[in-house]
Amino acid sequence: MDIAKQKRSLTKWNQKIHIYLGLYLLFFIWLFGLSGLLLNHHWEFANFWEDRKEIKYHKTIQISRGMEQYTLVHEIKNKLNLDGSVINPIFSNDSIFLNFIIAKPGTRYDVQANLNDGKIMVKETKFNTWGIIRALHTTRNPTLKERSERYQTVIASIWSISLDIISVGLIIICLGGWYIYLQVPRKRFYLGLISITSGFVVCICFLFFSF
Amino acid sequence: MKKYHKLIKDIHLHTGLFISPFIIIFSVSALVLNHSFVDWQEDWQKWSFSVNNKVDKTIAFDIPTTDKSEIDYAKDILKQINISGEITNVFKDSIGMYIPVTKPGYRISIKADLTSGIAYVHSERTNIWKKLVWLHKMPGPHNANIRGNWIYTKFWSSLVDFSVICLFFSSITGITLWYYLKNERTVGLIALLIGFISITSLIIGITI
Structure with a gap:
């Protein structure tokens, strides 16, 4: 294959990838663009904290004895039928209470479990659509420091993987866009x-000069 | 519609080219934030008071009048000691004030002694990854009442808003340009549908 033919083929496939990847990521781009704007501004119409709905309830369950924190938290979570990532489980000083948060975009459960009598207090907080959109933007893998205090659900991990795919996809769209730009006529160039x-x-x- | 084709093409080209470096910054920093290959997470509580452990320099200042808000008070001190950056928080009592300051590449811990008029400063440089993370997260949702207190944070915030608007324009013009390409309609529509199904199923899965 001669060079001109190779170049034509590269141009054609680059354009196809630019189009298809752009279309595939379109709704992700809109979601992250909008949620980025919401996080950077405090628009009155997008209030989520003031519009939250809280309910408290108590339950009593059978809690196994002598288990590790991770297993215990999951046992309580499963018995209460709560879904979401576990954040910051902490035993009280006397080891009678175990407190933790279960969170997913739109919902948060603050759980306090009495390990002696199995009484559980749950505070359930529901957020509106703006709260969900904001949470989708900030849901990510736990860092090294957070790994001992955050257990992510499978779907949250898949969401985190999709963040990588979107990021890499956007970089490819940019690189492909630059290549397409190099082919435009001189005036437009x-x-x-x-x-x-x-x-x-x-x-x-902003990156390399300090003001 | 065809007479607008060139205009749409130009809008797509120029908005796309302008925002491309922003997209690269936000995409790379999103990868950094999502993984642990770089230790990007700051222990704010620890470094806000790091001046207690190490002092790089001391600078005298005139104690500002007390008729100001805490943030204006802190800004006045920063101006006098010639330090610029985004004030992330203010911790004040009757004898002193801690002012943690960040900017891309730096984090500065300041303790202003309000009885002697001396500011103790500890400054640390941060690496390129933390710079990227700073740009990704600023101004952000935290401490909304004081956030954006540095002119460059405000400038960056406006630029990011502008680039997001350009991104919307670029995507809408991109869809229009795709519509003109008859040969690409079927595969493009499939890509669009797969994207829609992916995001919808993920959102439903993660929220329900």
Whole structure:
């Protein structure tokens, strides 16, 4: 295959990947764009904390003795039929109480378990759609420091993997876009150079120069 | 519709090119935030008071008048000791004030003695990954009442807003340009549908 043919083929496939990947990621891009704006602003219409709904209830369950924290938390979680990632499980000083949070976008359960008599107090907090959108933006894998205090659900892990796919996909779209830009006619090329340079100059200034 | 084709193409090109470095920054920092290959997480409580353990320099300042809010009081001190950056919090009592300050590449812990008028400063440099994370998370939702107190944070915030708007424009014009490409309609529609099904099923799965 000669070089010109190879180049044509590369151009064609690059354009296809740019289109298909862009279309596949379209709704993810909109979701993360919108949720990013919500996180950076405090718009009145998007209040989620003030509109939360809280209910408290008690339950009594059979709790096994002499189990490790991780197993104990999961036993309580399963018996209460609560779904979500476990955050910050802590025993009280006298080891009678075990407190932890179960959270998923839109819902949070604050659980206090009395290990002696099996009485469980649950505070359930429900958030509105704006709260869900914000939480979707910030749901991620636990860091090394958080691993001992956060147990993620399988679906939350899949969501975290999808964040990687979106990030890598967006980088590929950008690189492919730059390649497409290199093929445009000279007049559009120079105008495009102004756009790309201004974007780069701003980002480089923030990244590499301290003000 | 065809007469607008060139205009739509130009909007897609220029918005896309302008936001591409922003997208790279946000995508790379999202990967950093989602994984532990870089220790990006700050122990805010620890470093806010790190000046108690190590002092790099001491600078004298005129004690500001007390008719100001805490954030303006802290900004006044920063201006006098010639330190710039985003004030992340303010801890004040009758004799002193702790002012943790961040900016891309730096985190600075300041203790201002309000009786002697001396500021103790401890400054640390941060690596490129933490710079990226700073840019990803600023201004962010925390401490909303004081966030954006540095002019460059405000500037960055406006730029990010602008780039998100450009991203929406770029995606909408992208859909329009795809519509013109008759050969790509079927496969493109499948990609769009798979994307929609993926995000819907993930959101339903994670919230229910």
